[in-house]
Amino acid sequence: MLKRMLKFAVIGAVGFGIGSAIGFVIGFIIYGFFSHLTALILLGFMGGAALGLALQDKKMVLYLSFAGAIGGGISHTVGFALLHHPILNGVGGFMVFTLVFATMGIIIGAALGLALQDKRKILYLSCGCSMGFVIGRVIVFVILNAIGFSVVDATIGLALADSIGFSIMSAIAGATSGLALAYIIKKEEDEKTIMSSPKSESISKSDNSKDLN
Numbered sequence: 001m002l003k004r005m006l007k008f009a010v011i012g013a014v015g016f017g018i019g020s021a022i023g024f025v026i027g028f029i030i031y032g033f034f035s036h037l038t039a040l041i042l043l044g045f046m047g048g049a050a051l052g053l054a055l056q057d058k059k060m061v062l063y064l065s066f067a068g069a070i071g072g073g074i075s076h077t078v079g080f081a082l083l084h085h086p087i088l089n090g091v092g093g094f095m096v097f098t099l100v101f102a103t104m105g106i107i108i109g110a111a112l113g114l115a116l117q118d119k120r121k122i123l124y125l126s127c128g129c130s131m132g133f134v135i136g137r138v139i140v141f142v143i144l145n146a147i148g149f150s151v152v153d154a155t156i157g158l159a160l161a162d163s164i165g166f167s168i169m170s171a172i173a174g175a176t177s178g179l180a181l182a183y184i185i186k187k188e189e190d191e192k193t194i195m196s197s198p199k200s201e202s203i204s205k206s207d208n209s210k211d212l213n
């Protein structure tokens with residue numbers, strides 16, 4: 001159980017994190033700036049493919065990669081709308097961005113769960129991915145505050161720092177998504193074991209005999 005969860009977490013973190021970083025590079029080449037849109041699409045695409053590889057299912061690699069890319073694109077649109085919504089204008093920046101990242105995680109996780117065609121996987125992956133983005137957001141915020149935004153700006157620039165920070169958040173979200181997927185798979189296996197056990201079969205036969213009587 002622990003070995004599988006670790007495997008899924010590492011593969012998820014690598015897929016999400018590298019996908020986000022490559023997305024930023026591609027965005028910079030195309031647009032001349034670090035684009036969160038390309039980062040989220042690549043994050044979802046490579047993150048989904050990574051989870052498919054963890055499942056050792058070639059078909060799922062294809063389904064999850066495309067579902068993740070679509071989820072990433074949708075999450076960017078929703079996140080952008082939230083950032084510019086009048087209701088959130090008076091809310092502090094940290095809280096707004098945390099809400100945006102949490103929402104993005106829910107959308108990406110739900111998209112991956114839909115590809116797996118399972119209601120519980122939709123729930124677990126959306127919660128897992130969202131939780132990862134929130135945890136990552138807090139960690140990156142604490143690190144940047146500890147270093148100092150002025151120092152960061154003077155050394156590597158805030159735009160690059162934001163890209164690095166978002167890639168770290170993405171890696172953490174990938175890890176928690178992997179953990180969530182591994183957990184629900186184990187839970188399903190345990191349920192199947194219980195249902196196929198001799199005790200379960202005897203209870204089932206007893207219930208059937210009562211129905212006949």
